[in-house]
Amino acid sequence: MQETILSYSDLFRFTQSVFENIGCPTGDAVLATTVLLSADVRGIDSHGVARLTGYVRLYEAGRINPTPNVRIIHETLSTATVDGDKGLGLVVAPKAMQIAIDKAKLAGTGWVSVKNSNHYGIAGYHAMMALQQDMIGISMTNASALVAPTFSTERMLGTNPICVAIPAGEQPPFVADMATTTAANGKLEILQRKGGEAPLGWVQDKVGQATPDAHALKTGGALLPLGSDRDHGSHKGYALGSIVDIFSAVLSGASYGPWAPPFPAYVPMPQNMPGEGLGHFFGAMRVDAFRPAEEFKQHMDNWINRFRNATPADPAQPVLIPGDPEREMAAIRMQTGIPLHEAVVADLKALSDKLKIEFNY
Amino acid sequence: MQETILSYSDLFRFTQSVFENIGCPTGDAVLATTVLLSADVRGIDSHGVARLTGYVRLYEAGRINPTPNVRIIHETLSTATVDGDKGLGLVVAPKAMQIAIDKAKLAGTGWVSVKNSNHYGIAGYHAMMALQQDMIGISMTNASALVAPTFSTERMLGTNPICVAIPAGEQPPFVADMATTTAANGKLEILQRKGGEAPLGWVQDKVGQATPDAHALKTGGALLPLGSDRDHGSHKGYALGSIVDIFSAVLSGASYGPWAPPFPAYVPMPQNMPGEGLGHFFGAMRVDAFRPAEEFKQHMDNWINRFRNATPADPAQPVLIPGDPEREMAAIRMQTGIPLHEAVVADLKALSDKLKIEFNY
Numbered sequence: 001m002q003e004t005i006l007s008y009s010d011l012f013r014f015t016q017s018v019f020e021n022i023g024c025p026t027g028d029a030v031l032a033t034t035v036l037l038s039a040d041v042r043g044i045d046s047h048g049v050a051r052l053t054g055y056v057r058l059y060e061a062g063r064i065n066p067t068p069n070v071r072i073i074h075e076t077l078s079t080a081t082v083d084g085d086k087g088l089g090l091v092v093a094p095k096a097m098q099i100a101i102d103k104a105k106l107a108g109t110g111w112v113s114v115k116n117s118n119h120y121g122i123a124g125y126h127a128m129m130a131l132q133q134d135m136i137g138i139s140m141t142n143a144s145a146l147v148a149p150t151f152s153t154e155r156m157l158g159t160n161p162i163c164v165a166i167p168a169g170e171q172p173p174f175v176a177d178m179a180t181t182t183a184a185n186g187k188l189e190i191l192q193r194k195g196g197e198a199p200l201g202w203v204q205d206k207v208g209q210a211t212p213d214a215h216a217l218k219t220g221g222a223l224l225p226l227g228s229d230r231d232h233g234s235h236k237g238y239a240l241g242s243i244v245d246i247f248s249a250v251l252s253g254a255s256y257g258p259w260a261p262p263f264p265a266y267v268p269m270p271q272n273m274p275g276e277g278l279g280h281f282f283g284a285m286r287v288d289a290f291r292p293a294e295e296f297k298q299h300m301d302n303w304i305n306r307f308r309n310a311t312p313a314d315p316a317q318p319v320l321i322p323g324d325p326e327r328e329m330a331a332i333r334m335q336t337g338i339p340l341h342e343a344v345v346a347d348l349k350a351l352s353d354k355l356k357i358e359f360n361y
Numbered sequence: 362m363q364e365t366i367l368s369y370s371d372l373f374r375f376t377q378s379v380f381e382n383i384g385c386p387t388g389d390a391v392l393a394t395t396v397l398l399s400a401d402v403r404g405i406d407s408h409g410v411a412r413l414t415g416y417v418r419l420y421e422a423g424r425i426n427p428t429p430n431v432r433i434i435h436e437t438l439s440t441a442t443v444d445g446d447k448g449l450g451l452v453v454a455p456k457a458m459q460i461a462i463d464k465a466k467l468a469g470t471g472w473v474s475v476k477n478s479n480h481y482g483i484a485g486y487h488a489m490m491a492l493q494q495d496m497i498g499i500s501m502t503n504a505s506a507l508v509a510p511t512f513s514t515e516r517m518l519g520t521n522p523i524c525v526a527i528p529a530g531e532q533p534p535f536v537a538d539m540a541t542t543t544a545a546n547g548k549l550e551i552l553q554r555k556g557g558e559a560p561l562g563w564v565q566d567k568v569g570q571a572t573p574d575a576h577a578l579k580t581g582g583a584l585l586p587l588g589s590d591r592d593h594g595s596h597k598g599y600a601l602g603s604i605v606d607i608f609s610a611v612l613s614g615a616s617y618g619p620w621a622p623p624f625p626a627y628v629p630m631p632q633n634m635p636g637e638g639l640g641h642f643f644g645a646m647r648v649d650a651f652r653p654a655e656e657f658k659q660h661m662d663n664w665i666n667r668f669r670n671a672t673p674a675d676p677a678q679p680v681l682i683p684g685d686p687e688r689e690m691a692a693i694r695m696q697t698g699i700p701l702h703e704a705v706v707a708d709l710k711a712l713s714d715k716l717k718i719e720f721n722y
Contacts, residue, residue: 076469078439079650107468108437113651152680154672164604174607176600182593199592208674226587226594231560232543233587239537239683242668243525246535250660251651257667274663289440290474290612299611302635306618307603311515313569319513322600 002342004361008334012037014348015049017357022059023066024088032090038125040338043329044177046186047122050344053351055088057265058118064088070095078107081252082114086277089120089141093280097126097139100284104135108289113252116277119143119263123163124177124326130165130284131173134293137165138283140244142254144262147181148222149242150235153208155222156258159185160244165323167287169297171304175323180241181223188214188223193343201228247281254279363703365722369695373398375709376410378718383420384427385449393451396482401699404690405538407547408483411705414712416449418626419479425449431456439468442613443475447638450481450502454641458487458500461645465496469650474613477638480504480624484524485538485687491526491645492534495654498526499644503609505623508542509583510603511596514569516583517619520546521605526684528648530658532665536684541602542584549575549584554704562589608642615640 012033019029040048058064068087072080080099084092096114103110120126123139130137143158159179166174179185183202191198191214198214205211206220210229217223225237249256255275262269287296310319340348345361352359373394380390401409419425429448433441441460445453457473464471481487484500491498504519520540527535540546544563552559552575559575566572567581571590578584586598610617616636623630648657671680701709706722713720 074650074652076647076650077467079469079646081651106438108440109470109472111470111646111650149668149671149680151673151675151678152671153674156668156671164600166604166607174603176597176604178594178597178600180597182588201593226597227543228589228593232562232589232593233539235681235683236537236539236541236587239525239539242535242683243527243537246527246661246664250657250664251648253652253656256660256664274660285440285472286437287612289435289437289472290442291435291614295614296611299617299635300607303607303611303617307510307517310510310513310517312512313514314512317512319510320596322596322603 003339004342004345005337005339006361007337008037008041010360011040011049011338014352014357014359015052018052018056018351018355021355021357022056022064024091025067028088028091031094032088035090035094035121035125039122041330041333042122042124042326043333044122044186044326045341046184046189049340049348051119053347054263054265055119056351058263061265063261063265064118068092072099078103078109079111082112084114084117084277086116089118089278089280092117093120093126094129096280097129097137097282097284100282101130101133101135104284104286109283109285112282113247114280114282115249115252115254115275117254117280118261118278120280122177123161124165124175126282127163127165127177128173128175131167133284134167134287136167136285136287137163139163139280140248141280142245142248142256142260142278144260145258146185146217146223147225147241148204148208149238150225150230153204153206153222154258157238157241157245158260159223160241162240162244166300167297168300168304169294171301172327173323174300174304174321175326177323177326180226180237180244182226182228182237185223188217193341201232244281249275249279251281252279364700365703365706366698366700367722368698369398369402371721372401372410372699375713375718375720376413379413379417379712379716382716382718383417383425385452386428389449389452392455393449396451396455396486399486400483402691402694403483403485403687404694405483405547405687406702407545407550410701410709412480414708415624415626416480417712419624422626424622424626425479429453433460439464439470439472441473443473445475445478445638447477450479450639450641453478454481454487455490457641458490458498458643458645461643462491462494462496465645465647470644470646473643474608475641475643476610476613476615476636478615478641479622479639481641483538484522485526485536487643488524488526488538489534489536492528494645495528495648497528497646497648498524500524500641501605501609502641503606503615503617503621503639505621506619507546507578507584508586508602509565509569510599511586511591514565514567514583515619518599518602518606519621520584521602523601523605527661528658529661529665530655532662533688534684535661535665535682536687538684538687541587541598541605543587543589543598546584549578562593605642610636610640612642613640
């Protein structure tokens with residue numbers, strides 16, 4: 001695989017210019033770029049600049065409003081429903097998360113359900129916004145249907161991720177950011193490019209049989225919920241993905257289940273959509289709404305230390321705390337740059353030519 | 362397997378008398394019995410009267426206070442921290458969930474973290490309390506350590522269940538009630554009694570190898586997090602179990618991780634416990650804090666209908682909605698009675714003799 005390494009700042013400049021080019025005000029372009037690149041920095045390559053042309057195509061298809069009026073349409077002391085006004089999810093989501101944080105300052109917790117949005121980057125960025133405020137952050141989103149429920153051959157749910165970010169004291173925060181499927185779609189895409197076989201339990205074929213074929217989704221197959229099969233708890237992964245779908249879309253008035261709008265602009269929109277756009281759900285809980293923040297953080301340090309020192313099966317592979325791999329990757333990539341797959345570089349080059357934006361690679 | 366069938370009312374009378382016998386006021390004894398038997402009724406036999414003697418032993422060991430002062434020790438508009446005062450979890454939990462519901466009435470949502478409690482029966486009972494109020498209910502609890510994190514051989518977490526209950530309109534509610542492990546411990550206990558082998562991925566042996574030995578926990582093994590192994594996402598199950606542990610115990614001031622107090626009274630308490638008792642976490646969200654309740658419920662009906670009609674892999678096994686199997690079981694058992702395993706009957710008979718409480722079976 002051919003890779004090109006770009007610095008964070010070069011990639012930032014280019015990406016910001018692209019968002020400005022499609023009409024985003026500078027503040028929003030900076031925000032969208034920060035959110036998008038947080039994926040590349042943390043090593044979640046499928047959700048970063050690899051998707052930049054996808055966002056531009058959605059804009060060209062009239063599905064993204066570059067100057068949205070992101071507004072609260074319903075609220076209580078601790079909740080709000082937000083209309084994203086077809087804005088970039090990369091902009092709508094952090095604004096909605098900020099509303100959750102502001103609610104939590106007054107009411108102890110804040111909970112925001114969002115409709116009329118689209119792909120919001122990595123769940124982790126938004127949840128982690130709460131950490132600087134000594135709050136626990138929660139973020140989830142529905143997504144285009146790729147996942148079959150237990151006992152089904154039909155794609156009914158997205159990979160519907162959940163992130164929970166919990167502050168600690170001396171220790172880095174606990175950040176669990178995960179698709180509710182056995183494997184994220186990005187991992188399958190890597191196997192597709194490499195021509196490798198998927199472990200059994202990641203995907204099924206069109207009749208519902210487990211298959212190692214990484215391309216099974218192109219022939220009527222589906223991703224499998226966390227748990228893989230009924231014996232191993234796939235009904236739990238299906239339930240988790242469903243909860244994300246309902247909190248994000250049924251609570252807010254977005255489109256849910258198989259009606260969630262697809263990310264690729266060339267895929268036709270589903271018929272008879274029951275809501276508007278994609279949905280997200282955010283939560284912020286002040287830790288001092290439960291016990292003094294310093295006390296909580298000391299116990300989180302103790303929790304993290306204890307788990308990090310749990311007896312390993314193999315001394316060469318110690319037990320990890322959720323968020324460890326992404327944080328370590330971020331430290332490396334901010335220093336040495338972000339490696340981009342040749343297909344991504346070609347995509348960005350084409351974008352550069354089309355939009356007449358300089359791209360130094 | 363020899364089974365005895367008891368009516369709900371006979372079992373209720375006996376169980377209530379047992380709780381009264383250990384000193385619970387009548388109201389609390391009725392509440393504890395209602396919660397405990399909701400497990401038997403819904404077919405979660407491991408969490409019902411099978412545990413009654415276990416609770417009595419905890420009382421005899423001085424670990425349960427039959428007349429607790431369950432009280433709020435910290436609160437904001439949308440949150441409370443509750444001290445269970447060593448009460449029965451079966452009593453402390455519904456009282457704490459009621460506080461979450463009352464908070465939600467005023468603030469839109471209510472969130473309660475509980476310390477100084479113990480085993481609270483099925484997570485589902487408490488979450489489902491929210492349904493009658495047109496609220497979404499959330500319930501979770503930590504538990505004695507039986508589960509090894511990914512890459513570890515050490516038991517660090519309980520089976521730490523999560524329940525999310527969501528009201529619908531014409532349709533029955535969506536109720537996902539699940540351990541964050543591949544298989545609940547109760548399923549393993551059934552295999553132990555039958556002498557069957559466990560599917561690979563449920564348990565590991567003392568060196569961290571997957572094993573079909575249903576008795577592996579007795580020889581230093583551990584239950585596995587949902588996902589079974591790293592390739593199939595066990596780090597996600599480990600993260601989910603950890604979130605439950607932190608919300609239930611680190612937020613409240615209960616004992617967490619490997620320090621969670623064991624349910625069997627004969628198991629010595631861990632050394633240097635960092636908190637008091639077991640912890641729970643409850644949430645209640647008014648659906649009309651996000652959109653009009655009737656509108657939400659119509660869309661939930663649509664969601665449920667659509668998923669129920671997702672194309673099945675096998676026409677003989679339609680797609681289920683979380684909560685379907687338990688609700689169907691409850692309808693049957695309320696009518697025809699509750700079948701008890703002979704070991705459970707022997708336990709209850711012994712309790713009847715010891716406490717001089719009539720037991721008609």
